[in-house]
Amino acid sequence: xxxxxxxxxxxxxxxxxxxxxxxxxxxxxxxxxxxxxxxxxxxxxxxxxxxxxxxxxxxxxxxxxxxxxxxxxxxxxxxxxxxxxxxxxxxxxxxxxxxxxxxxxxxxxxxxxxxxxxxxxxxxxxxxxxxxxxxxxxxxxxxxxxxxxxxxxxxxxxxxxxxxxxxxxxxxxxxxxxxxxxxxxxxxxxxxxxxxxxxxxxxxxxxxxxxxxxxxxxxxxxxxxxxxxxxxxxxxxxxxxxxxxxxxxxxxxxxxxxxxxxxxxxxxxxxxxxxxx
Ligand code: PEP
Numbered sequence: 001x002x003x004x005x006x007x008x009x010x011x012x013x014x015x016x017x018x019x020x021x022x023x024x025x026x027x028x029x030x031x032x033x034x035x036x037x038x039x040x041x042x043x044x045x046x047x048x049x050x051x052x053x054x055x056x057x058x059x060x061x062x063x064x065x066x067x068x069x070x071x072x073x074x075x076x077x078x079x080x081x082x083x084x085x086x087x088x089x090x091x092x093x094x095x096x097x098x099x100x101x102x103x104x105x106x107x108x109x110x111x112x113x114x115x116x117x118x119x120x121x122x123x124x125x126x127x128x129x130x131x132x133x134x135x136x137x138x139x140x141x142x143x144x145x146x147x148x149x150x151x152x153x154x155x156x157x158x159x160x161x162x163x164x165x166x167x168x169x170x171x172x173x174x175x176x177x178x179x180x181x182x183x184x185x186x187x188x189x190x191x192x193x194x195x196x197x198x199x200x201x202x203x204x205x206x207x208x209x210x211x212x213x214x215x216x217x218x219x220x221x222x223x224x225x226x227x228x229x230x231x232x233x234x235x236x237x238x239x240x241x242x243x244x245x246x247x248x249x250x251x252x253x254x255x256x257x258x259x260x261x262x263x264x265x266x267x268x269x270x271x272x273x274x275x276x277x
Contacts, residue, residue, distance in 0.1 A: 018228050020244070020271045021178065021251035023055040023078060023139065024258025025107060025232075027189075035062035038261070039069050045265050048074050049272040053251075055105055056258075060094055067102055078105035078139065081113060084126035086134075096127075096134035106131045107253075108138045109165055111184045115191070121164025128165050132173045139178045139253065140165045141232070142211075146185035146197075154183075155210050162214050171219045178228045179215075180253045181207045186233030188256045198239070201246045204231050208248030237266035244274040 030038060035058045046054060057078040058066050067077055079102075083093035099106065108131060109124040119127075124140070131138040142161035144154045162179070169177060184191070186199055199207075208229045216224035231243045232253030243249060251271060257263040 018226065018250045020052045020274075021055065021228055021230060022052060022264075022268050022271050023057060023105070023107075023180075023230065023251070023253045024264055025057045025078075025080060025110075025253060025255050026059060026259060027080065027112075027255060028059060029259055030058065030062065032062045032065055035059070036065055036069060038259075039066050039075075041261050042264065043070065043074060045261065046074060046268055047272070049268075052268060052271045054268055057105075057107060063099075063102055076104040077102065078107055079103045079136070080107050080110070082106050082108075082127060082130060082136075084123065084130040086130070096130040096136055099136060100134040103136055105137045105139055105178070107180075108140050109161065110141045111143060111182060111187065112189065112191075115184070121161070121167075124161075124165045125167050128177070129168055132169065132176060137176045137178060139180050139230070141180045141182050141253070143182040143184050143233075149183065149185060154207065158207060158210050159214055162211065163218075166218065171223055174215070174219050174223045175226060178230060179211055180230040180232050181211060182232040182253060183207070188234045196234075198234060201242050204243060204246045204249060208246065212248060235267065237263045237270070240267040240270040241274060244271055 053076060055076045055078045057080050060079065063077060079099050082096045082099055083090055086095050086097040108127045113119045128138045128140060142158055144157040148154065148157050183199055185197055211229055212224045215227055228250040229248055230251045230253045231249050235243060235252045235254050236257040240252060243252060252267060254267060257267065
Protein backbone atom coordinates (compact mmCIF):
# COMPACT_ATOMS: atom_id res chain seq x y z
CA UNK A 1 0.00 0.00 0.00
CA UNK A 2 2.81 2.28 1.00
CA UNK A 3 4.64 1.34 -2.17
CA UNK A 4 1.55 2.00 -4.23
CA UNK A 5 1.10 5.36 -2.51
CA UNK A 6 4.72 6.27 -3.21
CA UNK A 7 4.38 5.32 -6.86
CA UNK A 8 1.35 7.52 -7.24
CA UNK A 9 3.08 10.46 -5.58
CA UNK A 10 6.15 10.04 -7.75
CA UNK A 11 4.16 9.92 -10.95
CA UNK A 12 2.16 12.98 -9.95
CA UNK A 13 5.30 14.92 -9.06
CA UNK A 14 6.75 14.11 -12.46
CA UNK A 15 3.77 15.49 -14.32
CA UNK A 16 4.56 18.97 -15.55
CA UNK A 17 1.97 21.16 -13.86
CA UNK A 18 1.84 24.46 -15.62
CA UNK A 19 -0.37 26.91 -13.84
CA UNK A 20 -1.95 29.36 -16.25
CA UNK A 21 -0.62 32.85 -16.12
CA UNK A 22 -2.36 36.09 -17.10
CA UNK A 23 -0.09 39.14 -16.99
CA UNK A 24 -1.47 42.66 -17.43
CA UNK A 25 1.20 45.04 -18.70
CA UNK A 26 -0.07 48.57 -18.07
CA UNK A 27 2.99 50.10 -19.72
CA UNK A 28 3.41 53.87 -19.11
CA UNK A 29 -0.26 54.40 -18.25
CA UNK A 30 -2.13 55.40 -15.08
CA UNK A 31 -0.90 57.71 -12.33
CA UNK A 32 -0.31 56.29 -8.86
CA UNK A 33 -3.80 57.40 -7.87
CA UNK A 34 -5.43 55.96 -10.99
CA UNK A 35 -3.57 52.69 -10.52
CA UNK A 36 -4.82 52.45 -6.97
CA UNK A 37 -8.43 53.11 -7.99
CA UNK A 38 -8.15 50.57 -10.80
CA UNK A 39 -6.72 47.89 -8.48
CA UNK A 40 -9.53 48.59 -6.04
CA UNK A 41 -12.09 47.82 -8.79
CA UNK A 42 -10.20 44.75 -10.03
CA UNK A 43 -9.90 43.39 -6.50
CA UNK A 44 -13.66 43.40 -6.13
CA UNK A 45 -14.24 41.46 -9.33
CA UNK A 46 -11.31 39.24 -10.25
CA UNK A 47 -12.06 35.74 -8.99
CA UNK A 48 -9.31 33.74 -7.33
CA UNK A 49 -8.87 30.43 -9.18
CA UNK A 50 -6.33 27.84 -8.09
CA UNK A 51 -5.36 27.12 -11.69
CA UNK A 52 -4.73 30.74 -12.74
CA UNK A 53 -2.09 33.18 -11.54
CA UNK A 54 -2.95 36.83 -12.19
CA UNK A 55 -0.05 39.25 -12.40
CA UNK A 56 -0.25 43.04 -12.64
CA UNK A 57 2.59 45.10 -14.09
CA UNK A 58 1.93 48.74 -13.23
CA UNK A 59 4.37 51.54 -13.81
CA UNK A 60 7.42 51.36 -11.50
CA UNK A 61 6.14 54.24 -9.32
CA UNK A 62 2.90 52.45 -8.53
CA UNK A 63 4.46 49.13 -7.53
CA UNK A 64 4.94 50.02 -3.88
CA UNK A 65 1.46 51.48 -3.20
CA UNK A 66 -0.22 48.71 -5.20
CA UNK A 67 1.75 46.10 -3.27
CA UNK A 68 0.19 47.39 -0.04
CA UNK A 69 -3.26 47.19 -1.56
CA UNK A 70 -3.31 43.71 -3.04
CA UNK A 71 -3.95 40.33 -1.57
CA UNK A 72 -1.16 38.07 -2.88
CA UNK A 73 -3.55 35.17 -3.36
CA UNK A 74 -5.43 37.29 -5.86
CA UNK A 75 -2.68 39.26 -7.59
CA UNK A 76 1.06 39.11 -7.94
CA UNK A 77 3.18 41.96 -9.23
CA UNK A 78 5.63 42.29 -12.08
CA UNK A 79 8.10 45.03 -12.89
CA UNK A 80 7.98 46.14 -16.53
CA UNK A 81 11.74 46.55 -16.56
CA UNK A 82 14.79 46.53 -14.31
CA UNK A 83 18.44 47.41 -14.48
CA UNK A 84 20.91 44.56 -14.46
CA UNK A 85 23.42 45.89 -11.95
CA UNK A 86 22.39 45.57 -8.32
CA UNK A 87 23.44 49.05 -7.13
CA UNK A 88 25.72 51.94 -7.91
CA UNK A 89 25.94 55.16 -9.87
CA UNK A 90 23.29 54.50 -12.53
CA UNK A 91 21.11 57.58 -12.44
CA UNK A 92 17.47 56.90 -13.14
CA UNK A 93 17.66 53.13 -13.04
CA UNK A 94 15.94 50.67 -10.69
CA UNK A 95 17.71 47.40 -9.92
CA UNK A 96 16.40 43.89 -9.41
CA UNK A 97 17.82 44.00 -5.89
CA UNK A 98 15.64 47.06 -5.17
CA UNK A 99 12.62 45.21 -6.58
CA UNK A 100 13.35 42.05 -4.62
CA UNK A 101 10.47 41.18 -2.32
CA UNK A 102 8.20 43.69 -4.02
CA UNK A 103 7.58 41.81 -7.28
CA UNK A 104 7.42 38.14 -8.17
CA UNK A 105 8.03 38.67 -11.88
CA UNK A 106 9.79 41.07 -14.23
CA UNK A 107 9.14 41.56 -17.93
CA UNK A 108 12.45 41.42 -19.78
CA UNK A 109 13.17 41.95 -23.47
CA UNK A 110 9.79 43.41 -24.38
CA UNK A 111 9.82 44.48 -28.04
CA UNK A 112 9.32 48.11 -26.98
CA UNK A 113 12.55 47.84 -24.97
CA UNK A 114 14.31 46.11 -27.86
CA UNK A 115 13.13 48.48 -30.57
CA UNK A 116 12.68 51.87 -28.87
CA UNK A 117 15.46 51.58 -26.27
CA UNK A 118 17.75 49.42 -28.41
CA UNK A 119 18.22 46.68 -25.85
CA UNK A 120 20.11 43.80 -27.34
CA UNK A 121 20.89 40.22 -26.33
CA UNK A 122 23.72 41.09 -23.96
CA UNK A 123 21.67 43.55 -21.92
CA UNK A 124 18.58 41.33 -21.97
CA UNK A 125 20.59 38.34 -20.80
CA UNK A 126 22.10 40.43 -17.98
CA UNK A 127 18.59 41.47 -16.92
CA UNK A 128 17.43 37.83 -16.92
CA UNK A 129 20.42 37.01 -14.71
CA UNK A 130 19.78 39.97 -12.40
CA UNK A 131 16.15 38.94 -11.96
CA UNK A 132 17.07 35.33 -11.18
CA UNK A 133 19.75 36.18 -8.63
CA UNK A 134 17.20 38.38 -6.86
CA UNK A 135 14.42 35.80 -6.70
CA UNK A 136 12.37 37.42 -9.44
CA UNK A 137 10.97 35.31 -12.26
CA UNK A 138 11.86 36.81 -15.62
CA UNK A 139 9.19 36.85 -18.32
CA UNK A 140 11.43 36.81 -21.37
CA UNK A 141 9.62 38.32 -24.37
CA UNK A 142 10.62 37.22 -27.83
CA UNK A 143 9.06 37.71 -31.22
CA UNK A 144 9.72 38.57 -34.83
CA UNK A 145 8.93 41.80 -36.68
CA UNK A 146 6.61 41.94 -39.71
CA UNK A 147 9.65 42.15 -41.96
CA UNK A 148 11.33 39.13 -40.37
CA UNK A 149 8.12 37.16 -40.69
CA UNK A 150 7.74 38.12 -44.36
CA UNK A 151 11.31 36.94 -44.96
CA UNK A 152 10.56 33.56 -43.38
CA UNK A 153 12.90 34.23 -40.44
CA UNK A 154 10.48 33.66 -37.56
CA UNK A 155 12.08 30.45 -36.30
CA UNK A 156 15.60 31.89 -36.53
CA UNK A 157 14.61 35.05 -34.68
CA UNK A 158 12.98 33.06 -31.88
CA UNK A 159 16.04 30.86 -31.71
CA UNK A 160 18.44 33.85 -31.53
CA UNK A 161 16.38 35.76 -28.98
CA UNK A 162 15.97 32.67 -26.78
CA UNK A 163 19.66 31.84 -26.95
CA UNK A 164 20.56 35.49 -26.41
CA UNK A 165 18.33 35.84 -23.36
CA UNK A 166 18.99 32.48 -21.77
CA UNK A 167 22.77 32.20 -22.15
CA UNK A 168 24.13 31.63 -18.61
CA UNK A 169 20.79 30.38 -17.26
CA UNK A 170 21.28 27.00 -15.56
CA UNK A 171 18.75 24.16 -15.76
CA UNK A 172 17.78 24.79 -12.15
CA UNK A 173 17.15 28.46 -12.89
CA UNK A 174 15.19 27.57 -16.02
CA UNK A 175 12.28 26.44 -13.87
CA UNK A 176 11.82 30.09 -12.83
CA UNK A 177 11.76 31.49 -16.37
CA UNK A 178 8.60 32.27 -18.35
CA UNK A 179 8.80 32.86 -22.10
CA UNK A 180 6.30 35.13 -23.85
CA UNK A 181 5.89 34.83 -27.60
CA UNK A 182 4.95 38.29 -28.83
CA UNK A 183 5.02 38.74 -32.59
CA UNK A 184 5.81 42.44 -32.99
CA UNK A 185 3.36 42.76 -35.89
CA UNK A 186 0.46 41.67 -33.68
CA UNK A 187 0.94 44.15 -30.83
CA UNK A 188 -1.64 46.90 -30.49
CA UNK A 189 0.94 49.60 -29.68
CA UNK A 190 0.64 51.33 -33.05
CA UNK A 191 4.26 50.61 -34.05
CA UNK A 192 2.91 48.51 -36.92
CA UNK A 193 -0.13 50.57 -37.73
CA UNK A 194 -0.09 49.57 -41.42
CA UNK A 195 0.97 45.97 -40.88
CA UNK A 196 -1.11 45.08 -37.88
CA UNK A 197 -2.49 41.55 -38.14
CA UNK A 198 -3.41 38.78 -35.76
CA UNK A 199 -1.66 35.42 -35.84
CA UNK A 200 -3.83 32.35 -36.25
CA UNK A 201 -3.87 29.84 -33.40
CA UNK A 202 -1.79 27.65 -35.72
CA UNK A 203 0.90 30.35 -36.05
CA UNK A 204 1.04 30.55 -32.26
CA UNK A 205 1.15 26.77 -31.93
CA UNK A 206 4.11 26.60 -34.32
CA UNK A 207 5.94 29.32 -32.38
CA UNK A 208 5.26 27.62 -29.03
CA UNK A 209 6.52 24.35 -30.41
CA UNK A 210 9.68 26.01 -31.79
CA UNK A 211 10.29 27.59 -28.35
CA UNK A 212 9.81 24.30 -26.50
CA UNK A 213 11.98 22.52 -29.07
CA UNK A 214 14.79 24.99 -28.48
CA UNK A 215 14.46 24.68 -24.69
CA UNK A 216 14.51 20.91 -25.03
CA UNK A 217 17.69 21.19 -27.03
CA UNK A 218 19.27 23.45 -24.40
CA UNK A 219 17.89 22.01 -21.15
CA UNK A 220 16.25 18.68 -21.91
CA UNK A 221 12.73 17.38 -22.19
CA UNK A 222 11.65 17.95 -18.59
CA UNK A 223 12.52 21.66 -18.76
CA UNK A 224 10.81 22.04 -22.12
CA UNK A 225 7.62 20.52 -20.76
CA UNK A 226 7.74 22.52 -17.55
CA UNK A 227 8.42 25.99 -18.94
CA UNK A 228 5.42 28.27 -19.22
CA UNK A 229 4.99 29.86 -22.62
CA UNK A 230 2.64 32.82 -23.00
CA UNK A 231 1.18 34.47 -26.06
CA UNK A 232 0.96 38.26 -26.29
CA UNK A 233 -0.41 40.52 -29.01
CA UNK A 234 -3.80 42.30 -29.15
CA UNK A 235 -5.56 39.80 -26.94
CA UNK A 236 -8.94 40.79 -25.56
CA UNK A 237 -12.09 39.29 -24.08
CA UNK A 238 -13.26 38.04 -27.49
CA UNK A 239 -10.11 36.31 -28.70
CA UNK A 240 -8.44 35.20 -25.43
CA UNK A 241 -9.98 31.73 -25.37
CA UNK A 242 -8.77 30.89 -28.85
CA UNK A 243 -5.15 31.61 -27.88
CA UNK A 244 -5.45 30.03 -24.45
CA UNK A 245 -6.66 26.84 -26.10
CA UNK A 246 -3.52 26.56 -28.25
CA UNK A 247 -1.47 23.49 -27.46
CA UNK A 248 1.70 24.57 -25.64
CA UNK A 249 0.37 27.99 -24.56
CA UNK A 250 -0.04 28.54 -20.81
CA UNK A 251 -1.35 32.06 -20.60
CA UNK A 252 -1.35 35.55 -22.01
CA UNK A 253 0.66 38.73 -21.73
CA UNK A 254 -2.02 41.38 -22.14
CA UNK A 255 -1.25 45.01 -23.00
CA UNK A 256 -4.07 47.39 -23.99
CA UNK A 257 -6.92 45.18 -22.79
CA UNK A 258 -5.43 44.93 -19.30
CA UNK A 259 -6.39 48.58 -18.75
CA UNK A 260 -10.05 47.80 -19.20
CA UNK A 261 -11.46 46.01 -16.17
CA UNK A 262 -14.25 44.23 -18.07
CA UNK A 263 -11.85 42.92 -20.70
CA UNK A 264 -9.24 41.88 -18.15
CA UNK A 265 -11.68 40.13 -15.82
CA UNK A 266 -13.15 38.25 -18.75
CA UNK A 267 -9.65 37.18 -19.91
CA UNK A 268 -8.91 35.80 -16.42
CA UNK A 269 -12.17 33.85 -16.53
CA UNK A 270 -11.27 32.47 -19.98
CA UNK A 271 -8.01 31.16 -18.58
CA UNK A 272 -9.89 29.35 -15.84
CA UNK A 273 -12.47 27.94 -18.23
CA UNK A 274 -10.15 26.75 -20.98
CA UNK A 275 -9.86 22.98 -21.09
CA UNK A 276 -6.68 21.51 -19.67
CA UNK A 277 -4.43 20.42 -22.49
C1 PEP B 1 2.40 43.93 -25.28
O1 PEP B 1 2.82 45.00 -25.71
O2 PEP B 1 3.11 43.18 -24.58
C2 PEP B 1 1.04 43.52 -25.61
C3 PEP B 1 0.71 42.26 -25.50
O3 PEP B 1 0.25 44.53 -26.01
P1 PEP B 1 -1.20 44.44 -26.64
O4 PEP B 1 -1.97 43.36 -25.92
O5 PEP B 1 -1.80 45.79 -26.43
O6 PEP B 1 -1.01 44.11 -28.09
